Amino acid sequence: MATNTSWNAQLFSRYHRLHAQYHSYPAPEHAQYPISAFERYSALRSSRALQRPLALNINIPFCANACYNCTHKTTITKDRSRSTAYLQSLEHEIRMLAPHIRTATPITQLHIGGGTPTFLNSLELRQLMRCLQQHFNIVSHNFCNYSIDIDPRETDWATMGVLRDIGFNGIHIMVQALDAQVQRAINCLHTVEHTQKIVEAARTLQFRQVSISLTYGLPKQTPQAWNTTLSETLLLAPDRIRLQAFMHQPEQYPIQQRIVATDIPSTPDLALMLSDSLEQLANAGYRYIGMDYFALADDEYSTAQEDGALYCGPLGYSTCASSDTLGFGAGAISQLGELYYCTSTDHTAYQSACNTHQLPAAYGVRHNAEHNLRKDILDGLNTQFSLDFKTIEQRYHIDFQAYFSKEWPQLQRMHNDGLLQLSEDSLHMTPQGRLFTLAVCQIFDQYLAQPTLKPGVRTQVI
Ligand code: SF4
Numbered sequence: 001m002a003t004n005t006s007w008n009a010q011l012f013s014r015y016h017r018l019h020a021q022y023h024s025y026p027a028p029e030h031a032q033y034p035i036s037a038f039e040r041y042s043a044l045r046s047s048r049a050l051q052r053p054l055a056l057n058i059n060i061p062f063c064a065n066a067c068y069n070c071t072h073k074t075t076i077t078k079d080r081s082r083s084t085a086y087l088q089s090l091e092h093e094i095r096m097l098a099p100h101i102r103t104a105t106p107i108t109q110l111h112i113g114g115g116t117p118t119f120l121n122s123l124e125l126r127q128l129m130r131c132l133q134q135h136f137n138i139v140s141h142n143f144c145n146y147s148i149d150i151d152p153r154e155t156d157w158a159t160m161g162v163l164r165d166i167g168f169n170g171i172h173i174m175v176q177a178l179d180a181q182v183q184r185a186i187n188c189l190h191t192v193e194h195t196q197k198i199v200e201a202a203r204t205l206q207f208r209q210v211s212i213s214l215t216y217g218l219p220k221q222t223p224q225a226w227n228t229t230l231s232e233t234l235l236l237a238p239d240r241i242r243l244q245a246f247m248h249q250p251e252q253y254p255i256q257q258r259i260v261a262t263d264i265p266s267t268p269d270l271a272l273m274l275s276d277s278l279e280q281l282a283n284a285g286y287r288y289i290g291m292d293y294f295a296l297a298d299d300e301y302s303t304a305q306e307d308g309a310l311y312c313g314p315l316g317y318s319t320c321a322s323s324d325t326l327g328f329g330a331g332a333i334s335q336l337g338e339l340y341y342c343t344s345t346d347h348t349a350y351q352s353a354c355n356t357h358q359l360p361a362a363y364g365v366r367h368n369a370e371h372n373l374r375k376d377i378l379d380g381l382n383t384q385f386s387l388d389f390k391t392i393e394q395r396y397h398i399d400f401q402a403y404f405s406k407e408w409p410q411l412q413r414m415h416n417d418g419l420l421q422l423s424e425d426s427l428h429m430t431p432q433g434r435l436f437t438l439a440v441c442q443i444f445d446q447y448l449a450q451p452t453l454k455p456g457v458r459t460q461v462i
Contacts, residue, residue: 005288007275008432011419015436016270018217018247021291022382022441024314024333024340025375030447031365035341039366040359043336044100047324052337054101055109056136057315058128059329061347062086062119065153067176067188068258069218069246073331073345074115076255083120086329086347089354091131093328096359098135101326106137108320110146113172118154122162129166142169142208145319149174152190152198160201170209171202172242178232179225182218185263192232199236209300211240216273218246219263223272230277234284240295241286243277245270274435288434290382293317310383314340317383330360338367369396370446377444381437385429407443414440 020027047054062083066076075082110132120128132138138146147170148163155173163171175195176188183189195212202210212233216226233241248264250256265273278288286294287302293316295301304310304319311318314325314333327334330350333342341364344350353360367375373396380387389400401408401424415422419433420440429437442448 004431005278005434006431007278007435008418009271009275011417011432011436012271012274013267014417015414015419015433015439016267016274017436017438017442018245019438019442020247021438022378022445023291023312023316024335025371025378026365026445026447028333028342031340031342032363033365035339035362035364035366037359039339040097040334040336040341040362041100043339044097044326047336048100048102048105050337051102051105053108053320053323054105054136055111055313055315055318055320055323055325056107056132057325057327057332057334058090058110058112058117059327059332060086060112060114060117060119061330061345063114063116063151064119065151065187066255067186068255069176069186069188069215070255071247071249071253072115075347080119080121083124085351087120087124087128089351090128090328092354092357093360094131094135096354096357097326097328101136103135104137106139106144107132108144108323109315109318109325110138110144110167111148111315113149116151116154117148118151118159122159125162126166138167140167142206145170145209147172147209147211150198152195153188155198157197157201160198160205160207164205164207169207170211171198171207172211172213173198173238174213175229175233176213176215177218177221177225178229179221182221182225182229185219185259187258196236199238209240210236210238211242212236212238213242213244215244215246216277217265217270219259221265221273223265223269223276226273227276227280230280234280237284237296239299240289240293240301241281243274243292243294245292278435289317290385290434290437291316305383308384312379312382334362334364338372340364340367372396373398374444374446378441381429381441385434385437387427389425389427404444406449410443411440 061074063074063076064078146168148168150171150173152173177183178192199210281294285296287297289295289301300319301317309319311321314335325335330347331345341362344361350360393400411422414420418430420430421428
Protein backbone atom coordinates (compact mmCIF):
# COMPACT_ATOMS: atom_id res chain seq x y z
CA MET A 1 0.00 0.00 0.00
CA ALA A 2 1.35 3.38 -0.99
CA THR A 3 2.10 5.71 1.90
CA ASN A 4 2.69 9.42 2.14
CA THR A 5 5.56 8.99 4.57
CA SER A 6 8.40 6.51 4.89
CA TRP A 7 11.00 5.52 7.43
CA ASN A 8 14.58 6.83 7.52
CA ALA A 9 16.71 5.68 10.48
CA GLN A 10 19.33 8.39 9.97
CA LEU A 11 16.72 11.13 10.15
CA PHE A 12 15.27 9.55 13.31
CA SER A 13 18.59 9.71 15.15
CA ARG A 14 19.05 13.34 14.13
CA TYR A 15 15.57 14.84 14.20
CA HIS A 16 13.23 12.85 16.45
CA ARG A 17 11.95 15.22 19.15
CA LEU A 18 10.19 14.41 22.40
CA HIS A 19 8.24 17.63 22.64
CA ALA A 20 4.55 18.56 22.55
CA GLN A 21 3.10 19.20 19.08
CA TYR A 22 2.06 22.70 17.98
CA HIS A 23 -1.73 22.61 18.16
CA SER A 24 -1.44 26.30 18.86
CA TYR A 25 1.31 28.89 18.87
CA PRO A 26 2.97 29.80 21.12
CA ALA A 27 3.09 26.51 23.03
CA PRO A 28 0.97 26.67 26.23
CA GLU A 29 4.04 27.00 28.49
CA HIS A 30 4.92 30.24 26.65
CA ALA A 31 1.41 31.66 26.67
CA GLN A 32 1.26 32.76 30.31
CA TYR A 33 0.28 36.42 30.11
CA PRO A 34 -2.69 37.25 32.39
CA ILE A 35 -5.84 37.76 30.30
CA SER A 36 -8.48 40.00 31.88
CA ALA A 37 -12.23 39.39 31.86
CA PHE A 38 -12.58 42.60 29.83
CA GLU A 39 -10.31 41.19 27.08
CA ARG A 40 -12.34 37.98 26.99
CA TYR A 41 -15.69 39.76 26.75
CA SER A 42 -14.30 42.05 24.00
CA ALA A 43 -13.03 39.04 22.04
CA LEU A 44 -16.45 37.39 22.36
CA ARG A 45 -18.20 40.54 21.12
CA SER A 46 -15.88 40.69 18.13
CA SER A 47 -16.45 36.98 17.40
CA ARG A 48 -20.18 37.67 17.49
CA ALA A 49 -19.90 40.75 15.23
CA LEU A 50 -17.83 38.86 12.65
CA GLN A 51 -20.18 35.84 12.85
CA ARG A 52 -17.28 33.43 13.02
CA PRO A 53 -18.10 29.69 13.38
CA LEU A 54 -17.86 28.51 16.97
CA ALA A 55 -16.47 25.38 18.64
CA LEU A 56 -16.96 24.56 22.34
CA ASN A 57 -14.34 22.90 24.50
CA ILE A 58 -15.20 21.61 27.96
CA ASN A 59 -12.73 20.29 30.49
CA ILE A 60 -13.51 17.86 33.31
CA PRO A 61 -10.29 17.82 35.39
CA PHE A 62 -10.99 14.76 37.57
CA CYS A 63 -9.95 11.10 37.30
CA ALA A 64 -10.82 8.19 39.57
CA ASN A 65 -7.59 6.35 38.73
CA ALA A 66 -4.06 7.71 38.43
CA CYS A 67 -1.99 6.82 35.37
CA TYR A 68 1.70 7.18 36.22
CA ASN A 69 2.53 8.57 32.78
CA CYS A 70 -0.09 11.34 32.99
CA THR A 71 0.73 14.79 31.58
CA HIS A 72 -2.67 16.36 32.27
CA LYS A 73 -3.56 18.78 35.04
CA THR A 74 -6.11 16.56 36.70
CA THR A 75 -7.21 15.73 40.25
CA ILE A 76 -7.18 12.06 41.17
CA THR A 77 -9.98 11.26 43.57
CA LYS A 78 -12.35 8.41 44.41
CA ASP A 79 -14.85 10.93 45.76
CA ARG A 80 -17.32 10.99 42.86
CA SER A 81 -19.52 13.54 44.61
CA ARG A 82 -17.01 16.25 43.66
CA SER A 83 -18.51 16.28 40.18
CA THR A 84 -21.75 17.84 41.51
CA ALA A 85 -20.12 21.05 42.71
CA TYR A 86 -17.88 21.22 39.65
CA LEU A 87 -20.86 20.89 37.32
CA GLN A 88 -22.61 23.75 39.11
CA SER A 89 -19.58 25.98 38.55
CA LEU A 90 -19.44 24.97 34.89
CA GLU A 91 -23.08 25.98 34.50
CA HIS A 92 -22.37 29.36 36.14
CA GLU A 93 -19.49 29.96 33.69
CA ILE A 94 -21.66 28.97 30.71
CA ARG A 95 -24.38 31.38 31.85
CA MET A 96 -21.85 34.21 32.20
CA LEU A 97 -20.34 33.81 28.71
CA ALA A 98 -23.18 32.50 26.53
CA PRO A 99 -25.15 35.79 26.30
CA HIS A 100 -22.19 37.30 24.45
CA ILE A 101 -22.51 34.84 21.55
CA ARG A 102 -25.17 35.01 18.82
CA THR A 103 -27.67 32.32 19.73
CA ALA A 104 -28.09 31.52 15.99
CA THR A 105 -24.39 30.59 15.56
CA PRO A 106 -24.35 26.83 15.03
CA ILE A 107 -21.82 24.96 17.14
CA THR A 108 -19.69 23.25 14.51
CA GLN A 109 -17.50 21.34 16.93
CA LEU A 110 -17.91 20.31 20.55
CA HIS A 111 -15.33 18.43 22.55
CA ILE A 112 -15.36 17.27 26.16
CA GLY A 113 -11.95 16.24 27.46
CA GLY A 114 -10.16 15.93 30.74
CA GLY A 115 -9.28 14.34 32.99
CA THR A 116 -12.00 11.81 32.50
CA PRO A 117 -15.26 13.31 31.16
CA THR A 118 -17.22 10.28 32.37
CA PHE A 119 -16.19 11.18 35.92
CA LEU A 120 -19.57 12.91 35.55
CA ASN A 121 -22.28 10.26 35.87
CA SER A 122 -24.93 9.76 33.19
CA LEU A 123 -27.42 12.13 34.83
CA GLU A 124 -24.75 14.83 35.13
CA LEU A 125 -23.69 14.38 31.51
CA ARG A 126 -27.32 14.81 30.46
CA GLN A 127 -27.61 17.89 32.69
CA LEU A 128 -24.46 19.40 31.14
CA MET A 129 -25.75 18.82 27.61
CA ARG A 130 -29.14 20.31 28.52
CA CYS A 131 -27.40 23.41 29.82
CA LEU A 132 -25.39 23.72 26.58
CA GLN A 133 -28.55 23.25 24.50
CA GLN A 134 -30.29 26.00 26.46
CA HIS A 135 -27.53 28.51 25.74
CA PHE A 136 -26.04 27.53 22.37
CA ASN A 137 -27.22 26.36 18.99
CA ILE A 138 -26.35 22.68 19.46
CA VAL A 139 -27.47 21.17 16.16
CA SER A 140 -29.42 17.94 16.14
CA HIS A 141 -28.19 16.61 12.76
CA ASN A 142 -25.16 14.35 12.63
CA PHE A 143 -22.79 16.44 10.48
CA CYS A 144 -21.05 18.50 13.15
CA ASN A 145 -18.27 16.97 15.22
CA TYR A 146 -19.37 16.38 18.80
CA SER A 147 -16.76 14.22 20.47
CA ILE A 148 -15.70 13.09 23.91
CA ASP A 149 -12.59 11.51 25.44
CA ILE A 150 -13.18 7.99 26.74
CA ASP A 151 -11.19 6.18 29.42
CA PRO A 152 -11.87 2.48 28.66
CA ARG A 153 -11.82 1.74 32.41
CA GLU A 154 -14.77 4.07 32.90
CA THR A 155 -17.02 3.25 29.95
CA ASP A 156 -19.44 0.48 29.02
CA TRP A 157 -22.33 -0.07 26.57
CA ALA A 158 -24.76 1.84 28.80
CA THR A 159 -22.45 4.89 28.91
CA MET A 160 -22.06 4.77 25.14
CA GLY A 161 -25.86 4.70 24.79
CA VAL A 162 -26.19 7.81 26.96
CA LEU A 163 -23.43 9.63 25.04
CA ARG A 164 -25.07 8.93 21.69
CA ASP A 165 -28.51 9.83 23.03
CA ILE A 166 -27.36 13.27 24.20
CA GLY A 167 -25.76 14.10 20.87
CA PHE A 168 -22.17 12.87 20.72
CA ASN A 169 -21.10 11.32 17.42
CA GLY A 170 -17.35 10.91 17.95
CA ILE A 171 -15.28 9.15 20.62
CA HIS A 172 -11.60 9.29 21.36
CA ILE A 173 -10.59 6.19 23.35
CA MET A 174 -7.45 6.69 25.45
CA VAL A 175 -6.13 3.13 25.19
CA GLN A 176 -2.43 4.00 25.70
CA ALA A 177 -1.20 0.38 25.78
CA LEU A 178 -2.63 -3.14 25.64
CA ASP A 179 0.32 -5.11 27.02
CA ALA A 180 -0.34 -6.16 30.65
CA GLN A 181 3.23 -5.51 31.84
CA VAL A 182 3.19 -1.98 30.39
CA GLN A 183 -0.29 -1.35 31.80
CA ARG A 184 0.96 -2.37 35.26
CA ALA A 185 3.98 -0.06 34.91
CA ILE A 186 1.69 2.92 34.25
CA ASN A 187 -1.19 1.73 36.47
CA CYS A 188 -3.72 1.65 33.66
CA LEU A 189 -5.29 -1.82 33.54
CA HIS A 190 -7.93 -2.78 31.00
CA THR A 191 -8.40 -5.42 28.32
CA VAL A 192 -8.52 -5.35 24.55
CA GLU A 193 -11.86 -7.21 24.75
CA HIS A 194 -13.35 -4.31 26.70
CA THR A 195 -12.09 -1.72 24.19
CA GLN A 196 -13.50 -3.94 21.45
CA LYS A 197 -16.93 -3.78 23.13
CA ILE A 198 -16.73 0.02 23.27
CA VAL A 199 -15.87 0.15 19.54
CA GLU A 200 -18.71 -2.29 18.75
CA ALA A 201 -21.10 -0.11 20.73
CA ALA A 202 -19.92 2.98 18.83
CA ARG A 203 -20.46 1.27 15.47
CA THR A 204 -23.87 -0.13 16.47
CA LEU A 205 -24.99 3.25 17.78
CA GLN A 206 -23.74 4.92 14.57
CA PHE A 207 -21.07 7.17 15.98
CA ARG A 208 -19.49 8.88 12.95
CA GLN A 209 -15.94 8.67 14.11
CA VAL A 210 -13.92 6.39 16.40
CA SER A 211 -10.41 7.43 17.29
CA ILE A 212 -7.91 5.50 19.44
CA SER A 213 -4.94 7.03 21.19
CA LEU A 214 -1.82 4.92 21.86
CA THR A 215 1.43 5.88 23.57
CA TYR A 216 4.85 4.56 22.61
CA GLY A 217 7.99 4.76 24.72
CA LEU A 218 6.19 3.73 27.93
CA PRO A 219 8.03 1.95 30.76
CA LYS A 220 8.48 -1.82 30.24
CA GLN A 221 7.41 -1.43 26.61
CA THR A 222 9.46 -3.60 24.25
CA PRO A 223 9.23 -3.35 20.43
CA GLN A 224 7.41 -6.71 20.54
CA ALA A 225 4.87 -5.47 23.12
CA TRP A 226 4.32 -2.35 21.04
CA ASN A 227 3.85 -4.42 17.89
CA THR A 228 1.14 -6.44 19.64
CA THR A 229 -0.62 -3.33 20.95
CA LEU A 230 -0.69 -1.79 17.48
CA SER A 231 -1.76 -5.03 15.74
CA GLU A 232 -4.63 -5.54 18.19
CA THR A 233 -5.69 -1.91 17.76
CA LEU A 234 -5.68 -2.22 13.98
CA LEU A 235 -8.08 -5.18 14.24
CA LEU A 236 -10.58 -2.75 15.77
CA ALA A 237 -10.32 -0.58 12.61
CA PRO A 238 -10.71 2.86 14.22
CA ASP A 239 -11.10 5.77 11.77
CA ARG A 240 -8.14 7.54 13.34
CA ILE A 241 -5.16 6.51 15.42
CA ARG A 242 -3.09 8.89 17.46
CA LEU A 243 0.47 7.79 18.33
CA GLN A 244 1.77 9.89 21.18
CA ALA A 245 5.34 9.73 22.40
CA PHE A 246 5.75 9.35 26.16
CA MET A 247 7.70 12.24 27.68
CA HIS A 248 9.22 11.45 31.06
CA GLN A 249 9.23 14.78 32.94
CA PRO A 250 8.83 13.90 36.64
CA GLU A 251 9.89 17.38 37.74
CA GLN A 252 6.93 18.83 35.84
CA TYR A 253 4.45 15.97 36.44
CA PRO A 254 5.05 14.57 39.98
CA ILE A 255 2.90 11.47 39.35
CA GLN A 256 5.62 10.35 36.90
CA GLN A 257 8.02 9.94 39.85
CA ARG A 258 6.40 6.51 40.20
CA ILE A 259 8.00 5.50 36.92
CA VAL A 260 11.42 3.87 37.09
CA ALA A 261 13.63 5.70 34.58
CA THR A 262 15.54 2.54 33.66
CA ASP A 263 12.24 0.91 32.54
CA ILE A 264 11.89 3.44 29.73
CA PRO A 265 12.81 2.03 26.30
CA SER A 266 16.13 3.00 24.70
CA THR A 267 16.33 5.30 21.68
CA PRO A 268 17.05 2.39 19.26
CA ASP A 269 13.94 0.62 20.60
CA LEU A 270 11.89 3.79 20.08
CA ALA A 271 13.15 3.93 16.49
CA LEU A 272 12.11 0.32 15.99
CA MET A 273 8.63 1.00 17.40
CA LEU A 274 8.08 3.97 15.10
CA SER A 275 9.36 2.26 11.96
CA ASP A 276 7.21 -0.78 12.75
CA SER A 277 4.21 1.53 13.28
CA LEU A 278 4.64 3.18 9.89
CA GLU A 279 4.73 -0.15 8.12
CA GLN A 280 1.74 -1.60 9.98
CA LEU A 281 -0.35 1.55 9.59
CA ALA A 282 0.39 1.87 5.87
CA ASN A 283 -0.42 -1.81 5.29
CA ALA A 284 -3.74 -1.30 7.09
CA GLY A 285 -4.63 1.67 4.86
CA TYR A 286 -3.87 4.58 7.22
CA ARG A 287 -2.40 7.84 5.97
CA TYR A 288 -0.11 10.05 8.00
CA ILE A 289 -2.07 13.28 8.55
CA GLY A 290 0.58 15.14 10.52
CA MET A 291 1.69 15.75 14.13
CA ASP A 292 0.80 12.41 15.76
CA TYR A 293 -2.39 11.60 13.79
CA PHE A 294 -3.05 8.83 11.27
CA ALA A 295 -6.40 8.33 9.50
CA LEU A 296 -8.06 5.94 7.06
CA ALA A 297 -8.18 7.20 3.47
CA ASP A 298 -11.93 7.88 3.59
CA ASP A 299 -11.80 9.68 6.95
CA GLU A 300 -12.73 13.37 7.00
CA TYR A 301 -9.15 14.37 7.91
CA SER A 302 -7.71 12.52 4.89
CA THR A 303 -10.16 13.99 2.40
CA ALA A 304 -9.82 17.48 3.91
CA GLN A 305 -6.04 17.25 3.61
CA GLU A 306 -6.34 16.28 -0.06
CA ASP A 307 -8.66 19.24 -0.66
CA GLY A 308 -6.41 21.68 1.22
CA ALA A 309 -9.21 22.13 3.77
CA LEU A 310 -7.53 20.81 6.92
CA TYR A 311 -6.90 23.32 9.70
CA CYS A 312 -5.14 23.38 13.07
CA GLY A 313 -6.73 24.73 16.22
CA PRO A 314 -6.51 24.32 19.98
CA LEU A 315 -8.55 21.09 19.71
CA GLY A 316 -6.09 19.59 17.20
CA TYR A 317 -7.02 19.19 13.55
CA SER A 318 -10.29 20.58 12.27
CA THR A 319 -12.15 20.85 8.98
CA CYS A 320 -13.71 24.19 9.88
CA ALA A 321 -11.80 27.30 8.75
CA SER A 322 -11.57 30.45 10.93
CA SER A 323 -13.48 28.88 13.76
CA ASP A 324 -13.33 30.34 17.25
CA THR A 325 -13.10 28.01 20.24
CA LEU A 326 -14.73 28.86 23.55
CA GLY A 327 -13.55 26.83 26.53
CA PHE A 328 -15.38 26.08 29.80
CA GLY A 329 -13.95 24.49 32.91
CA ALA A 330 -10.67 24.61 34.82
CA GLY A 331 -7.77 24.34 32.38
CA ALA A 332 -9.98 24.76 29.27
CA ILE A 333 -8.35 26.36 26.24
CA SER A 334 -10.05 29.10 24.20
CA GLN A 335 -9.11 30.81 20.95
CA LEU A 336 -11.24 33.84 20.10
CA GLY A 337 -9.86 35.64 17.06
CA GLU A 338 -6.38 36.70 18.09
CA LEU A 339 -6.89 36.00 21.80
CA TYR A 340 -5.62 32.63 22.96
CA TYR A 341 -5.93 31.64 26.62
CA CYS A 342 -6.37 28.85 29.14
CA THR A 343 -8.38 29.22 32.35
CA SER A 344 -6.61 28.49 35.62
CA THR A 345 -5.99 24.78 36.17
CA ASP A 346 -6.61 25.24 39.90
CA HIS A 347 -10.18 23.96 40.03
CA THR A 348 -10.78 25.17 43.59
CA ALA A 349 -10.01 28.75 42.48
CA TYR A 350 -12.00 28.11 39.30
CA GLN A 351 -15.05 27.00 41.28
CA SER A 352 -14.93 29.88 43.78
CA ALA A 353 -14.69 32.43 40.95
CA CYS A 354 -17.62 30.95 39.01
CA ASN A 355 -19.73 30.55 42.15
CA THR A 356 -19.38 34.29 42.87
CA HIS A 357 -20.29 35.09 39.24
CA GLN A 358 -16.81 36.13 38.17
CA LEU A 359 -14.83 34.79 35.28
CA PRO A 360 -12.03 32.50 36.47
CA ALA A 361 -8.44 33.67 36.06
CA ALA A 362 -6.95 33.00 32.63
CA TYR A 363 -3.49 33.09 31.10
CA GLY A 364 -2.53 33.28 27.45
CA VAL A 365 -1.42 35.64 24.76
CA ARG A 366 -2.95 38.12 22.32
CA HIS A 367 -1.60 37.25 18.90
CA ASN A 368 0.25 40.02 17.12
CA ALA A 369 1.40 40.04 13.48
CA GLU A 370 4.55 38.12 14.41
CA HIS A 371 2.53 35.34 16.09
CA ASN A 372 0.15 35.17 13.12
CA LEU A 373 3.04 34.83 10.69
CA ARG A 374 4.62 32.00 12.68
CA LYS A 375 1.29 30.27 13.32
CA ASP A 376 0.58 30.32 9.56
CA ILE A 377 3.97 28.72 8.93
CA LEU A 378 3.40 26.00 11.54
CA ASP A 379 -0.10 25.34 10.18
CA GLY A 380 1.25 24.99 6.62
CA LEU A 381 3.84 22.49 7.82
CA ASN A 382 1.39 20.52 9.96
CA THR A 383 -1.50 20.36 7.48
CA GLN A 384 0.21 20.30 4.05
CA PHE A 385 3.86 19.49 4.87
CA SER A 386 4.84 22.47 2.74
CA LEU A 387 5.18 26.25 2.59
CA ASP A 388 4.67 28.55 -0.36
CA PHE A 389 6.94 31.51 0.44
CA LYS A 390 5.28 33.82 -2.12
CA THR A 391 1.88 33.47 -0.44
CA ILE A 392 3.41 34.20 2.96
CA GLU A 393 5.38 37.15 1.57
CA GLN A 394 2.24 38.72 0.07
CA ARG A 395 0.21 38.14 3.22
CA TYR A 396 2.78 39.58 5.63
CA HIS A 397 4.73 41.98 3.38
CA ILE A 398 8.07 40.33 4.03
CA ASP A 399 10.89 38.81 2.01
CA PHE A 400 10.80 35.26 3.46
CA GLN A 401 14.48 34.43 3.03
CA ALA A 402 15.62 37.81 4.35
CA TYR A 403 13.16 37.76 7.26
CA PHE A 404 14.24 34.26 8.31
CA SER A 405 17.92 34.75 7.47
CA LYS A 406 18.96 33.30 10.88
CA GLU A 407 16.78 30.22 10.39
CA TRP A 408 17.72 29.71 6.72
CA PRO A 409 21.06 27.85 7.32
CA GLN A 410 19.19 25.35 9.55
CA LEU A 411 16.65 24.78 6.79
CA GLN A 412 19.47 24.27 4.29
CA ARG A 413 21.06 21.71 6.61
CA MET A 414 17.73 19.86 6.76
CA HIS A 415 17.54 20.06 2.95
CA ASN A 416 21.03 18.52 2.70
CA ASP A 417 19.96 15.80 5.16
CA GLY A 418 16.96 14.86 3.00
CA LEU A 419 14.36 16.04 5.54
CA LEU A 420 12.90 18.62 3.17
CA GLN A 421 13.28 20.19 -0.27
CA LEU A 422 14.09 23.88 -0.05
CA SER A 423 14.03 26.36 -2.93
CA GLU A 424 13.77 30.14 -3.15
CA ASP A 425 10.00 29.83 -3.50
CA SER A 426 8.96 26.94 -1.33
CA LEU A 427 9.66 24.25 1.22
CA HIS A 428 8.33 20.68 0.94
CA MET A 429 8.82 17.96 3.52
CA THR A 430 10.06 14.77 1.86
CA PRO A 431 8.17 11.48 2.51
CA GLN A 432 11.10 10.50 4.80
CA GLY A 433 11.05 13.86 6.57
CA ARG A 434 7.33 14.24 7.27
CA LEU A 435 7.45 12.27 10.49
CA PHE A 436 9.96 14.82 11.82
CA THR A 437 8.01 17.97 10.88
CA LEU A 438 8.12 18.97 14.57
CA ALA A 439 11.88 19.59 14.24
CA VAL A 440 11.18 22.09 11.42
CA CYS A 441 8.36 23.72 13.39
CA GLN A 442 10.75 24.28 16.29
CA ILE A 443 13.02 26.37 14.05
CA PHE A 444 10.17 28.85 13.62
CA ASP A 445 9.31 28.96 17.35
CA GLN A 446 10.72 32.30 18.45
CA TYR A 447 10.25 31.34 22.12
CA LEU A 448 12.65 28.42 21.72
CA ALA A 449 15.11 30.55 19.74
CA GLN A 450 15.01 33.33 22.35
CA PRO A 451 14.21 31.71 25.72
CA THR A 452 14.13 35.11 27.44
CA LEU A 453 11.30 36.35 25.22
CA LYS A 454 8.32 37.20 27.41
CA PRO A 455 4.75 36.27 26.47
CA GLY A 456 2.83 39.17 24.98
CA VAL A 457 5.95 40.75 23.46
CA ARG A 458 5.04 42.84 20.44
CA THR A 459 7.46 42.27 17.56
CA GLN A 460 6.84 44.31 14.45
CA VAL A 461 6.60 42.56 11.09
CA ILE A 462 8.06 44.88 8.48
S1 SF4 B 1 -3.75 9.80 31.61
FE1 SF4 B 1 -5.88 10.48 31.38
S2 SF4 B 1 -7.10 9.01 32.60
FE2 SF4 B 1 -4.96 8.76 33.23
S3 SF4 B 1 -4.76 10.12 35.03
FE3 SF4 B 1 -4.15 11.31 33.23
S4 SF4 B 1 -5.98 12.37 32.55
FE4 SF4 B 1 -6.62 10.73 33.95
